[in-house]
Amino acid sequence: MAECSGIDSNPSSHTMDKSITLPPDEIFRNLENAKRFAIDIGGSLTKLAYYSTVQHKVAKVRSFDHTAKEAASDKLYEISVQEEVTARLHFIKFENAYIETCLDFIKDHLVNTETKVIKATGGGAHKFKELIERKLGLKVDKEDEMTCLIKGCNFVLKNIPHEAFVYAKHADSEFRFQTTNPDIFPYLLVNIGSGVSIVKVEAEDKFERIGGSSIGGGTFWGLGALLTKTQRFDELLQLASKGQHTNVDMLVKDIYGGSYGCLGLTGDLIASSFGKSATADKEFSKEDMAKSLLHMISNDIGQLACLYAKLHNLSRVYFGGFFIRGHPVTMHTITYSINFFTKGEVQALFLRHEGYLGAIGAFLKGAEEDNPNQYSWGENYAGSSGLMSVSPDMNPMQRARSGTFDMLEMDRLERQLVNLPLLQDPSSYIPDTVDLTEDALAREYWLYCFEEALDGVVKRAVASQPDMPEAALRAEKFRQKYRHKLQTLRHQPFAYGSLTVRSLLDTREHCLNEFNFPDPYSKIKQRENDVALKYYQKAVKSLEELSWEERQFALVRGVLAGNVFDWGAKAVSDVLESDPEFGFEEAKRQLEERPWLVDSYNQWLERMKGPPHKCALFFVDNSGVDIILGVMPFVRELLSRGTEVVLASNSGPALNDVTNGELQILTERIAAMDLVIQAGLRDDRLMLVQSGSSSPCLDLSRLDKVLAMVVRERQTDLVIIEGMGRAIHTNYYAMLSCESLKMAVIKNSWLADRLGGKLFSVVFKYEVPAGKPSQDCETSTPS
Numbered sequence: 001m002a003e004c005s006g007i008d009s010n011p012s013s014h015t016m017d018k019s020i021t022l023p024p025d026e027i028f029r030n031l032e033n034a035k036r037f038a039i040d041i042g043g044s045l046t047k048l049a050y051y052s053t054v055q056h057k058v059a060k061v062r063s064f065d066h067t068a069k070e071a072a073s074d075k076l077y078e079i080s081v082q083e084e085v086t087a088r089l090h091f092i093k094f095e096n097a098y099i100e101t102c103l104d105f106i107k108d109h110l111v112n113t114e115t116k117v118i119k120a121t122g123g124g125a126h127k128f129k130e131l132i133e134r135k136l137g138l139k140v141d142k143e144d145e146m147t148c149l150i151k152g153c154n155f156v157l158k159n160i161p162h163e164a165f166v167y168a169k170h171a172d173s174e175f176r177f178q179t180t181n182p183d184i185f186p187y188l189l190v191n192i193g194s195g196v197s198i199v200k201v202e203a204e205d206k207f208e209r210i211g212g213s214s215i216g217g218g219t220f221w222g223l224g225a226l227l228t229k230t231q232r233f234d235e236l237l238q239l240a241s242k243g244q245h246t247n248v249d250m251l252v253k254d255i256y257g258g259s260y261g262c263l264g265l266t267g268d269l270i271a272s273s274f275g276k277s278a279t280a281d282k283e284f285s286k287e288d289m290a291k292s293l294l295h296m297i298s299n300d301i302g303q304l305a306c307l308y309a310k311l312h313n314l315s316r317v318y319f320g321g322f323f324i325r326g327h328p329v330t331m332h333t334i335t336y337s338i339n340f341f342t343k344g345e346v347q348a349l350f351l352r353h354e355g356y357l358g359a360i361g362a363f364l365k366g367a368e369e370d371n372p373n374q375y376s377w378g379e380n381y382a383g384s385s386g387l388m389s390v391s392p393d394m395n396p397m398q399r400a401r402s403g404t405f406d407m408l409e410m411d412r413l414e415r416q417l418v419n420l421p422l423l424q425d426p427s428s429y430i431p432d433t434v435d436l437t438e439d440a441l442a443r444e445y446w447l448y449c450f451e452e453a454l455d456g457v458v459k460r461a462v463a464s465q466p467d468m469p470e471a472a473l474r475a476e477k478f479r480q481k482y483r484h485k486l487q488t489l490r491h492q493p494f495a496y497g498s499l500t501v502r503s504l505l506d507t508r509e510h511c512l513n514e515f516n517f518p519d520p521y522s523k524i525k526q527r528e529n530d531v532a533l534k535y536y537q538k539a540v541k542s543l544e545e546l547s548w549e550e551r552q553f554a555l556v557r558g559v560l561a562g563n564v565f566d567w568g569a570k571a572v573s574d575v576l577e578s579d580p581e582f583g584f585e586e587a588k589r590q591l592e593e594r595p596w597l598v599d600s601y602n603q604w605l606e607r608m609k610g611p612p613h614k615c616a617l618f619f620v621d622n623s624g625v626d627i628i629l630g631v632m633p634f635v636r637e638l639l640s641r642g643t644e645v646v647l648a649s650n651s652g653p654a655l656n657d658v659t660n661g662e663l664q665i666l667t668e669r670i671a672a673m674d675l676v677i678q679a680g681l682r683d684d685r686l687m688l689v690q691s692g693s694s695s696p697c698l699d700l701s702r703l704d705k706v707l708a709m710v711v712r713e714r715q716t717d718l719v720i721i722e723g724m725g726r727a728i729h730t731n732y733y734a735m736l737s738c739e740s741l742k743m744a745v746i747k748n749s750w751l752a753d754r755l756g757g758k759l760f761s762v763v764f765k766y767e768v769p770a771g772k773p774s775q776d777c778e779t780s781t782p783s
Helices: 096-109 129-136 145-159 217-228 233-242 252-256 286-311 328-342 354-366 440-452 454-463 471-491 501-514 522-533 536-544 548-563 570-578 584-590 601-608 625-641 660-671 675-682 705-713 724-729 749-754
Strands: 034-041 045-063 077-095 117-121 139-142 164-167 175-177 187-192 196-203 206-213 270-272 316-320 347-351 377-379 404-412 615-619 644-649 686-690 718-722 739-746 761-767
Touching (some): 034 354, 077 096, 096 129, 145 196, 145 206, 145 354, 328 347, 347 354, 440 471, 501 724, 522 660, 536 548, 548 625, 601 761, 615 625, 644 705, 675 686
Parallel strands (some): 034 117, 187 316
Antiparallel strands (some): 077 404, 164 175, 187 196, 739 761
């Protein structure tokens, strides 16, 4: 978020201020490549949307032809940094007072002259139509407000995992983010503007206004202005937040002396809004009257919403409109009302980007020829402001909204993302093991941890681009940006949805990409892959010399020892920095002896004595020793048993995790010296597929559509998840409809202590879904 100077200090002023200076790289980013515009102008806020193409660097790997002269070195592949163009959506929200300055800025910086039309919605679109057309030279094409609202709502619910939240005023975490159901329909949208519209949404383009009320936000504002002489809506809400409605409202106990048990009415319930003002001969404070009015209108809307939800059998009810606009006091009163009238059966849901829905919808209407809905989109944390609390009780940094610009950026993803078909219940799946929004101790530790690691990340980013003299300057900008994000999350842990280790890692990756560091660990991965390959045949030979039972244990220990080589873990990166010779055998000696912290090995061994699995899906982790000396021998054993194997690796780089491009080259090289792997590839029994992720963690609800299709077609009956990020920070509690194996070494002493273990403790978690016993085990031991 960027502060603007020269703000009119008079809070009641609505004049356009042309003196503000806009930092273009922070607000109207990439405007020179803007293709399409849409605008949503409300009573006090303008929301601008535009589409741009973003040029950024990506790391590519290319295999050397080892029969040709170009393979003069021992390196397996070369790394090149190339330019790539991707699509990005920009959404900016600002006060109407700044609209003329913003339009001037856009006109001065707009390079693309192909754009002829700007889609517009909202009540102010007509008022500012002439100004927009004159300033930008674009024809204003007005779109229906409700259609835009619904389109925008569908878009954010489908593309932003932590979009919806429940507001709990007195809980440790005010914002409780909801897991978005893969099927977002049907739902009820209660839009509270001047009045109230209640809309039933059944499909992408199928919705119906089923009811409404003339008593809405305009009623609160109008009556509030008459009662308190306060003209501004936000000031009225601030008065309400300080008021005590029981001084004005008549309660049940004021009539009956206590509760009315026969009817189940508690004494503290409002019997009559403003009831005391009819009989009391005294002046009432502005604060108390504003609070009473807020309760009266919220309760009325809440009861109406509940009746319509019950009538149409809808359990998901979203609230939006300028009456809500993220204000804690309105969200609390609506939540209380819904809880009361439905006895807790229906939750009031609010949206993190509620203010952008109209602009998003208007943009989508203008971009229908490009069909944005056929793609998956992801929030770019580096360029988004996040959810800002406007609670008067919050610290001043959070409260100072006047003159600020809120931003949302969404990047088009290369792959269409869907659920893993093997999730037992996609609607209740939560990827993350710990919600740092609710766990203050864990939050403080991990924020400190990520801040402490910044110097190392900056150093590796610069080292990854030795031929680029400006890399140090870009790395410093990355440091400042990410540190600012961490500081924001300290004050507002809810800014980007549930705060988790995964979101902290993803935010760091987004910031690195923002400053053109697509793969800071590329050279480390390259070196470790080259070294590990030299030991592959020796490792396989030593395994083949063991008895069957000894080999099973050695294979598991191999995967676990390989998983120690994780540059994302400080305890490991410190060792690898100081002792480059630290190797596979040393890692095995570091492992905890059995019984492990979580130990299902005996059950796994018994299962391996039974018939082979049809197909195993293996989510792999690190490059080097992990994938080559740990995972590949394990995969080899599965193939030898007659099990097909799908190796799922990251689509894009994250830390030292192996990417799909790297894995393709590594597997080809291994196949050249291993007939089992070679036959697996040749017979299509070993497949390498992108996961669709560029994160060190794993969200099984956002996977590459091709991977999901392969999982179905191959009738996958075993899922293996490896590594601390994918099996501990995420998916530790994930319930699958088939057998699963989660393997990881805990390389963080604080986390190990929390789990009751120590550094390098082992998690080996083999699970069979309830009611689905694993295959009957044979008593004979395979050879």
